[in-house]
Amino acid sequence: MRPLINRLFGKRKSSEAQELFFSPSIKEIRKQLEQGIFAQDDSIVYRTFFTAEPHGRECLIVYPEAMTSNDFVSEFVVKPLSEEVLEPGLRGSALAAHLMEHVLPISAVKEVSRLRDAVDDILTGDAALFVDGCASAFILPSKSVTIRLPTEPSAESVVRGPREAFCESLAVNITLVRRRIRTPMLKFSYMQLGRQTQTKVAIAHIEGIAAPAIVEEVHQRLSEIEIDGIIDSGYIEELIQDAPLSPFKTIGHTERPDIVAARLLEGRVAILVDGTPVALTMPFLFVESLQANEDYFKHFAIASVDRLIRYICLFLSTSTPAIYLALVAYHPILIPTQLALSISASRQGVPFPAVIEVFMMGLIFEIMREGGVRLPGPIGQALSIVGAIVLGDAAVQAQIVSAPMIIVVAITAISGFAVPKIYGVMVLLRAFFSLCAGLLGLYGYFVGVIAVTIHLMSLRSFGVPYMVNYTDFDPQNIKDTAMRVPWWHMRLRPRLLAARNPQRLREDGER
C-alpha cells in the first residue's frame, strides 16, 4: 500500500515541497504552509502561541476551520502547553517524548516526521501542533466533522431484520460490521484511492474463510486504480469489475451492514469506502440478484415461495411485452380464441401497430419512473397519479393505446419492482427481447433469450462463474437458489468462495 501511495505522489511535481522534512523554525514551517502548500486557502487556521515563561517557546497549531473542535484544541492543547515550562536544553526527540508523555493529555496523539503526512492529516480535520525545536509534528485527534448517523435503510428495507444502514463515515461503517463479527479473523486493510480526493477505502475479509486468491485479486485490482477522485463506491465498482461492458453487475452493493456480515461469512470480500453509505461485496453471482436478506430470517418455506415469486417476476418483467408482441403480431393462432377476439376488439381503431405501441408504452413508463425517482416524495406521488390515471385511462378512452397494452405495461412494472436489485438490467433486457420479438416473433424472442443466456454463462466474477448455481448439479450449490433450504441443511459454505474452510455448521448437522 505504501509503495502505491508513494508512486502516486511521485508522479506529482508539486509534491517535492511536501516531501521536505520539517525545518526546525516555526516561522519557516508557517511560511511553507501558508504561502506554499495552503496558499490562497483561507479555510486553514494558523494559531501561534508561546509556552510559559521564562523560556517561552513558539508553538504553532494548524487546523482546518470548522472541521476541528475549538474547545478541544484550547482545553487540551493550548492550555496545557502554555502553562508548561520547557527547559531550553530540551530539544529534538527528547522534547517530543516529553510532550507525548507528560504534556498532552490525549490518548490518540500521533507523531509524524514529514510535512506531507501532517498535511494529509490536517485535511481530514485533525489539528497539527508544531513546537519550536522539535523535528516532528503532533497530530491531535480533534476532528469534529458532522456526519449523518446510521439510519434505517431506504433502498433495502425489510419487514423483519436489523434496521441499520451504513452512513458516510468509514469509521462508523467499520464499527457496524465489526459489531456483527467479533472475531480477530475479521481483517480490515486500508488503502487510499484518488489522487485528489485521497479517499480512504477499507477492504474486509475473514481470514481462514475467504479464498486468499480472491482477496489478493481484490487488492491487486484496487492498487491498479488510477483516478483523480472517488466520490462513491460506484466508481470503484466500475473500475474493478470483470466485465465492465456487460450490463450485468459482477460486484454486489448494499447499504446494509448485516448483508455485508453475511457475505463475509460466506467467504466474500467487502469494500467500504469513506463518504459512501454503500458497501461493495465480491465475488457477486447472479443468484444474489434474486436473494434478499430477509429470506434468511424468515421460515424457509415462506422464503422459498418468495424466491420463486421473484424468479417468476424476473421472467414476467423481462418477457411480458415481448411475448405479447410476438403473439399479437406473429402468432394470433396461439392466443385462446376468446382472448384473441377481445384483443382484436380493443385494438380496433388504435392507430399504431402493436410493435410501436409496445415501445411507446415502455418508454412512457420508464419516463414516469425516472421522473418519479428524481422528484421529491410528494411531487413524485402526483406524478404517478398523472401517469396512472391520465395517461392510462385517457389513452385507452381516446383509443391511442389498447387496453391489453396497459395491462402488459402494468404487469411488467409491478413484477419489475419485485426484483429491484437488477431493475436496470431488466429494462435493457425487456427492450432487447421486445426488439427480437418485434423482428422475428416468438422465434426471435427465443433467439434473444438464448443470446442473453450465453452471455450470462460466459461471465465470471473474480474467477467464480457468474451462473455457477444454475449450471452445477452439485446439490450443495443449488440449495440456496430458487428455494432456500433450512439453515441446518446449509452446512457448507459456497464451494468456490470458501474452499479452504467450507464447514458452516458442525458435521452432525446440529444447529
Add this chain to the structure above:
Amino acid sequence: MRRPAARLLLLLFCLLLSGCWDYIEVETLTFVIGAGVDITPENHFKLSVETFEVRGGDQTNITPYVASATGITIFNALRNLTNTTGKQMFFGHSQAIVFSEEFARKGVGEVVGFMQRDAGVRTNMWLLVAKDASAEEVFKADYPLSPSVGLYLNRVMDVQERNPTFIPMQIWEFSRALNEEGMAAILPTITLIEQDDKKIPMVEGTAVFDSDRMIGWLDVQDTRILGYLLTRRITGLLVTEPEFRGETKPVVAEVRASQVKINPKWENDQLSMEIVVRLFLDLHELGFEVFDYSQTDLKRFLEEAFARQMKSDIEHLLNTVQKDLKLDIIGFGSMTKKKVPQAWRKLGGKKWKSEFPQIPVMVHVSALITETGILAKPITARY
C-alpha cells in the same frame, strides 16, 4: 470469415432464412370461427364462414356474422369471400367445418385435402355433416348459451362423453380414416331442431362414408354403440326396461368402468370376430318400487337385463352395418390386418368389401353392478 461484418451477415442469414413468419396486425384479421361448405345448383362451391364482427372503443362489442361466397374451388370461394368482406380470413381459430349432405354425397376429399395442405388451417378442427339443412343454415341458426354456433360446436364436442350420441372427428382423424385400409370413415351429423320458434343446432347421429363420399346415416342408438366399439370404452348412461313380476319399467345405470375387446379369429380358413364386453355399473334410477337391491338374486337379475340389452344393441348395430350399409365402419378389416395378417392376405384388399357382410360376429356381454349410489333400498311411499 475473419471480418466481423461477414460473420454478422452470416448470423443474420441463419436467423432470417430459417423459418416462415410474417408480421401481421391482429385487428386486420377476421377470425373464422366455423365454416360451412354447400354446393350450388351450378355445381360451384359455396363457402359460408361464421366470423365475429368486432367493435372496439369504450365498450367492446363482439357479435357473430355469417358471410358467404361462391367459387369453382374451395380456395377460389375463400378468396372471393375476402373480396366481399375486405378483410383477410384467418382460419387459425376455426373450430368446425360443416359439409352439407349434398356436398358430402359428392365427395369431401378435395376440401379435406385443401384443409390439410394449407399452413394456416389447424388440423384439429371438427368436421360435421349437416342433415336436413344446408351448411349455411346451420351457422345462421340460433345459439342459446353460446357466443356463436362455431363455439357451440367446440363445446359440445368437449362434453360428448357425458352423452355419447355422436362420435367427434377432427380433420386429421378423418383423413387418417380415409387413408386406412379396412376401415370406412364416418362423421358426426348436425341437424336443426325447432324450439320456441327458434332453430337450434343439435349434434347427434353419424354420416357414413364410402371412400370420401357419404352414402348413409346411422341413428343415435347405433351411433352410441359404434362409439363404444371404436373407442373400446363405454361411457354415459345405459337404459334398460326389464320385465319384473309382470311390470316393465326403465332402469338406468351409469357406466363406471368397462372393458371392450374385439378379437378377429382365424380358424379353418374361416374368419370370425368376437366382441367381448364387460360392464361395471353404477345404479342410478330404479323404476321398481318393490325392488330390494340388497338381495343377490335381484341384483343378478338386473345385471343380466343390462347385459342382454347391450348385447342386443350391439347386434342391432352389426345388422345395420353388415346388412344395410355393407361398410366396415367398425374397422374389423384393419384389426384383422394387424392381428391375423394371413387372413387379411386371403380376404383383404379389394375383396374385403364383399367379404365384410358375411363375417360372423359373436357377442359376449357381462355386467356387474358395483355401486348403487347412497341408497341400498328404494324409497317406498307408505301411504
